[in-house]
Amino acid sequence: MSHVRRVAAAALLLASFSAWTELAQVWSFMPAGEQFDGSVGLADLNGDGALEIITPTIQGAVIALDAQGRELWRWRQPDPISAPPAIAEVVASSPGPEILVLTNTGKVYCLASGTGEILWLDALSGSMHWGSAGIAVADLNGDGTLEMVMADARGEVSAKRGDGSEFWNHREEGGLKSAPAVGDLDGDGKPEVLIAGSAVTLLCLDNTGKPLWSMAGTPGAGAPVLADLDGDGTLEILLGVGDALCVIGHDGETRWSVPLSGPMDSGVSVADLDGDGSPEIIVVDLKGGLAALTAAGQPLWTAEVEGRARRSPSVADLDGDGSPEILVAGYSGAVHVFNAKGELLDRADLGGASNATAAVARLREDEPLTVICPVVTGSLTAFQWVGGGNGGAVLWPEYRFDSLRTGVAKLPKQESRVRITRFDTGRAYVGRNEFSVEVENPKGEKLAVTLEVRQGERGAQKQVEGDAPVLRAAAPYVMGGREEAELVFECVVRRGDEELARQSRGLKAAPFAAELAEVGLAALRMETLAGTLPADSAPGVEREALYWQAKLPGLRERASAAALLSSGELNALTAELARARADAGRMAAVAALRAASDSPLHLRAANPWATFGGMDELLEGRVAPPEMRVGAFSGEIESGALNVFNLGGAPMTLRVEAGPLTHTDGSTAPASALIVREAVAVPTQMSDTAADAIPLLNQAGTVMVPAFDARQLYFEVETKGLAPGEWGAELRLRGLDTAATEAKTTLRLTVWPAALPEKQTLGLCHWGYVHSSMLKDMPEAALADQVRHGTNVFVGLFPPRGEFDADGNLTGPLDFSKHDDYLDQHAQHGLILFYTYDSALKGPAEKFSDTWNRAHVAYLRAWVEHLKARGMDYADWALYTIDEPGLRDGLVDIHNKLGKLAREADPAIRIYTDPVGDASLEDLQSMAPYTDIWCPHRNTIVNKPDTTKLDFIKSTGGTVFTYECQDNVKHRSPLGYYRGQAWLAWMHGFKAVGFWAYCTSQYDPWFNNGEAEYLLIYPGDGVVPSKRWHAVRDGIEDHAMLSALRDAADAAEAAGRNPEAVAEARRLLGADATVIARFCGLDDDGETPGPGGLAGQRRVEDRRWKAVQEARAETARLLAELTRETH
Template identity: 25%
Template sequence: MGVVRSRDPRARQMRLTKHLFFDRLTVKTLKWWSLVAGVAALAETPGWGMEIAWTRMAGQWPVEASPLVGRFTSGDQTEILIVNRGGQVLLWSAEGKPIGDGQDGAVCQLPTNRWTTALTRVEAEGGARFVVASVEGLVVGLDAKFQKLWQHKLPGETSWGRAVPAVVASNLVFSDQSGTATCLNPNGHMVWTNALGAGPCKSPPQTFSLKPGEDSVLVPAGSTLFCCDSDGRIRWRRELDQEILTRPEVLSFGERQIILCGTASGALFAFNTAGEILWQRATDDTFSNWIVFLPRRNAEPLILFTGLWGNLHAVDVQGRHVWTHLFRAKTRAAPLVLDTDGDGRSEVFVPTFHQHVYAFDETGALTDDVRLSGVMPSALVPITGSLSNHHELLVTTTTLLGYRLKAGLPRSPYGPTPVAQVVTLHPPATGEWDENPALLVNNPRGGLVNVQLSLTDTQGWTRIVGRLTSRSAFEIPLPRLVSNRVWSLRATARDVAGKILDAKEWTPTQRRSVEPAQTSVDGLRAWATPSFAAFDETRLTPSRREILAGETKLVSVSSLYLDEVDEAAFVVGSTRDEFTRARVTLSRLARTDGAAFGGSVVLREVISTGSVNGERVPDALPALGEAGLIAIPPRRAVKIWVSVDAHGAQPGNYTGVVSIASLTADVTKIELPVHVEVLNLRMPRNFPLTLCTWDYVPNRWFASRSNEVLDDMARHGVDVFPRTIIPSAKADAAGKLAIDWSALDAELARLERRGKILFHLGHPPIEFTTQKTDAEKRPVELDYIRALRDHLRERGRGYADFAFYLLDEPGLDNGLNLHVLMDAGELFREADPKLLTYTDPVAGLSWKDYERIEPLVDVWAPNMRLVSGLLSGDPRSARILKQRTVWSYECVSQVKSLSPLCYNRANAWRAKFFGLSGIGFWTHSTTEVDHWFAGKGINDEYALVYPGELPVPSVRWEAVRDGLEDIAAVTLLEEQIQRCRRAGTKGQLVQQAEETLRIAERDVMELSDEAFTESRDFLRAGDRVIGHTWADQNAFRRYRKQFAELTLALASE
């Protein structure tokens, strides 16, 4: 369609000052240089580091847009403007102090829409000073006092976070998903519009000048790139291979201009100003939204862009790949390219959807990794630091937070670390190339170390993987692409000052098979394996790692405490071409003195079940039963889990034999020795941490045999029980109550001596025989609550034995239902201030709302993501963790795809680190979905057990108990440390124990960090597995052995 001109003549000359990350980078004349050699060697000097200068709350809604920095009021001080998704415009000082009188410094409330794009500042003789567009396509102009001057509705919606106008002459050009470009002047009047008719405009338009005074605008629409003049008339159009995903960008250097954009096929296109294609390059990735440029000293600039699901790419002006830094996290923001310290070298800053800001140098090496709180959809913004030639950075998140980052050496978010020393790198052995090869890093002192792994192909394209970590031992898995090309690999380990601690170079050689070192008889093979080691039913021989660990010939449970449950495992593989039915039996376990093991052992088959993500997960653990029968498919393997319960056992070393006998006559029996080491250390009767799993038994899965179900829960540490069984009541005209206690009494009997009850109760369920006003109902409701209190006391439950569950997840809807909690909390406070109340807030809870509910809540259980905000200075986390009783809970989705070690087991460790007294998981078995089958939606696999006559445990359920036992072992060790400190004895051993605890605690915090971010927020559907490595599962075993040895040594006289 043609251009439609507006008749409004009042367009005035203006100057538009845009946020730095939207600026077009114009690179001054550069001599053409060849590519700098040695990219794969990586920089030998440390890069720019970041630390948090301050953290501030940013209103009632998540912040999706970058801040705007400038001088906005009458003073000469730098200020910050932020718009959040709900349309609050906040004005802060450069120090993050609220200037506006509203919530968290609000100065304006935009109309009810979704506001996800930054404000654009307009400087003109008249009209708006600020313009902003919503997802719904509403464009609003604000005056210098942040009052609405005008609004204009675009024909269609805009793309999330990309409603960025282009500046054409004196006007602003917006595009929308109707495929229309609209030009507005500063007064909000339409100058022209052009319905391009080529598909939706999902990426913003961009301006460039062919020559001074001759502006053009580039508008992507569908798969077509349009070049229009300043009046909206089309100069040229170019059809590309697929939909355009990035805003067009113009790189100017010398006398040349190159137009660049990326498409849905992963192709990067370069054009001249006449629209002719100069080159096209496949990127092997899906584009995110933006392209930026990296100027370099004595070299041509680089073209930078991120993939939608991770990776930072650098391409030269001829379209050749230079480097790609590989990482796995969604990105929507433009990388910020900035010389932060005035040294002539630019840094690159990339915020991600999994709570991390990455900093890279010009060669693509990782220089810092800062953990914040929440999704970061928008670009970082520079703000002048204390030195005029230095910059600091602003970043906002969807957890209602704003941060300012300043220069500083990289640091661990989990506390001080020693200087990294004696760090060694171990490339994979040749034989490991068939088995998920990885670079192993040993860092025994737990110092902060920066490890860079680079892989360069024969075309000179270098892939880089960086890790900034204080973990004592970890692996960097080699990318899958290594297996099918010729590569040169190099790894370096540096301390935070840039000193090289170790370096390795290697070239993968020809693969060779692994020699089997397992018991093998007549087509059946069996070998021991760690219980949490990866299992692949198609692998019929032990992995090289299993062989090198020397554990394939012995099924072993070591360092087992009295009254503890632990596990071992073994694999049985069949090379036969038909199904094999076999019987698995375990002999009597006994010590050398003949004493039998007094505990119990259960053999369970590890069954793989489907996940929402799409993979099969070795997770269900049904017991083999009295017959001990297993069925092995042709050329497949099965894994057997050996659960050992030391309740009733005596200390000592017990041995026995597990036998695998095929029911087929021509296959001989296989035997594996079994060893169980029981220490003279006893688990406490009650774990140091409480556990809540929202079971609501009897429920749909377990309608009967409730006591047996609850007994199993107790064995796993559950001692907090939310319940919806509330006595019904009737009130006569005089307000006299008749309460039916029968259902409650049955529930109290079921839960007697099992733990605390959380009653879901707001207003009591009272049936009034006559019409009553709320005011008239109030005294009757108070009488009901007091009667319930007294009845519970008569049944042996005092104030500490129950609490009232006021509201589930306040903050989930950004405060819309907070009145429910307020109303109920005030009712209980009036009835009896000693009654305990409970709630479980999430990170959508604003500071204003937190302050409203704080006086009404006694037991706090924020989700672990909100708790973890303490690491980056979240004021809500800091305040909540000062309360008397603080637990946490977890409810991330697609949990089958999460490592049971990094998520289920580590949850207790994280609670211990933050000083909490309890943890929770949604849910034990409250679901309508049968977990034996793959779920269809992201909320279809929360349950920790599988349905059966009684609960069938999962690997995840066992890991929950293991985590509670880990912290019990930590607590026993800490008690011995304190005892020795008071006595002034064993000082060196005490120091060793404290250092061991420090390293172990930080190791688990780091290895689990990613699992405690909602995977659907930052990983692509079908790619949401967050696993653990061989080093991870070894770490837990190593810690428990060390804890036991140190506890025994400190306890000895």
């Protein structure tokens, strides 16, 4: 007796809220006495527009099911079936497609789709290797009718016509062991047939069965797959050989191979994961290793699926966000769902092992995508991704791609058109949410993206304009806590008045349904996984599961009465449920990762610039491979980060052993080339924490990771003196425990041949008044730290002291003692801006009186002569008249008066000013005669849409800097606010950047003092840097390499060399650099957490870091190209 088991309680909970996303079971078919070993077939058997499911069993049955999992018919014969059915219209006289079945004994059946009736029966000469055969259906001779190709273990390859008669036959000595692939390899319009052999690696036959070539060597593993990897219109062959994936050309020559973590059966798929028009390769092996590769074989990411997997991953956009998910079934007893970056999104329990592909299809029009996966122990389970609307494109639906089983990847041709590639409505939590989209703009056209969120008669719009290759837009919306909401989300993309794309989605959501669904599902996952976990984590996970199961009824009851709560009570419930979903979800993610890991100690490489989220990173799916990769120009200091997760229930103290860095030639770097730090969370002015401080790892080199918690190690790599090429350092973390817990990974460093220019190309100022700060007892260390980070513009508060009499004459020599002490330390490192100098002259007359003015001119002349005597030129210093003219009335006038006196004293004296936005254009015009160095405020002048003031400043011919002084710095984007300012300076041609402030504050930055926060460093045993301070330094280095690229392009152009590379360099230095410059306050992603919170900011920093890394790698490539000698 068979029956369909319907949705469990957790799935019902899911169904009540469609914004929650997880692979939820919708039905399970469990026929008595049957077991499943082959993948399912999918086809419309009866012409009603819906797909039916056809599944073979080990006991010899073929069963047809409808989209709800109800049995339509069952046919049986006595022999086991472990190969999936092929489904195609091969019999002209029979209505609908036919079902083609190959048994393990070599019998071939053709069944009618409507009833399972046998239409014809034939047999091969031998049997099949278990699960290693199949039927492929294709038009071999181009006559418009389909033929079938199959092979057996004895070596017979048989091509049959639709009526079962033989078309041709070939016998291969040594036998064959795979399902065939059929496709046109050489572009002549005639397909070839490829089969892996027992004696040969791969056999290739033409469309008449004549051997074309064979590969000798290691026997092939599994079935070959065919795909056009390089876009040349012909197919390449992908095949597992030993412990490697091989790509073979149409001539049988191996193009490249990539080692895997173990041997591969038939676990390869091909799909465009990132939407760039170029396919990626997804491969899973028999040791449970999953990897994604570029079409050229370069590794993108790796992951694990707990146990061996024999069949190809399926690839489909389950949640409809424009980015596909990857599904893998295998001996883990689960379907693992990964996003396109290799981050685990879900692990759906199957109840047993599977030897099948988890097929994905839209079984009925306007319904969500359904995932169908058979289990060896006798169940066939269907899942849907709840909360993702109806999903999107299916890129690899079934085993061997589809039910024709040819193994040919049908890659869609990418149209060069504007399209919405991501459409995310958010979770609809009570409170603030975010609706976000991404729009592909391949031609870089000027587009307007309009987002609208409507609820009944109310609506809100947001519009973003731009010409970037990918436009991102986000609109906040608020979900109320008292009544159900019916929301409509819409995105419209226009070019002028022309509409290019439109997408909308409705969402019906009850208050707190999302939060309760997430808590309930997290508790269920914890309970399910607890029984599978080792003793180091099972008790803790089980306790958490019981806690949330006990807590949920009360939360549900309070949520159901939300309409009756006072505002205070509703706010308290909202906050409590937000914490609950985060806490429960975090532990469920820990349990899932522990279930897939051999050890409670888990290492993962991280973006060093994204705010470290601890265990929240697991909840967000930020689980990258452990190996860190760093690229640097010779002489740079670059950074890497490693997240250390403790998935066990006891704290771990780990000793960190790093290095040495070793070149591929065997040479080693000094120990100082690799510095290990720990990212330490500190309180912020927002009353939360940020892992911003990065002190050196302690004297013992240990890091303590609490139970079910995480820490981040931060690595500083000093490349000065390192030879170009590839370097590596092993990182070993060992627990100070009796279990000898240990984990290893590697830091890979590429030192590019181009070197950082000796002369710094961009100035850096930060108002670091060390003498009056918490660093006052370590001035030498503070100065060394400033210089190491690129500081070369110093604001000096030690002008010479002088006095004058009633006639305006100086009464004696000026006092240069403190002045000269300061210059002795700082002048060698850069430009000195002398500030507060107008207060250093004392006498009986008021400031700006005739007497004071006369004395002031004499004072300046004596000062200039002293500076000359010290060997300082006018270019080495400037007068800083007054801070931020325009901030208050009268400041512009002070600048002009002091400037006029400086011009009278010596016209060669340079004068600096840092005006803010409240300074009018007329103010700036009045200041121009008395200004040589302009430093306009970034937010209120430089980044303003109205560029009138900035245009005027640039038109004066003076040197231009810029600066910024916003607070809440511990949450500000290291890549946008800090590193990005150097790219902003590049975009505008500015000569220096500035930040308030290095150390100037009376408050200890280690604590939340209830005041605005600005500092770049922390006091300690020496100067403790922040991540942001390192980002500033990296921006200075970026600017230097952009300058080097410009010089190389200029030289090549002047010599008439390499015009293509020159053009590419101009593009990078212009449009590409501008994209990164816009991170600095000009793009919509902002510089502090938005509606998406810290998780959203982490995603933003990931995008920004990818853009910076790509630009730097391209700079390295172009520098090598442009400086290469030509002969």
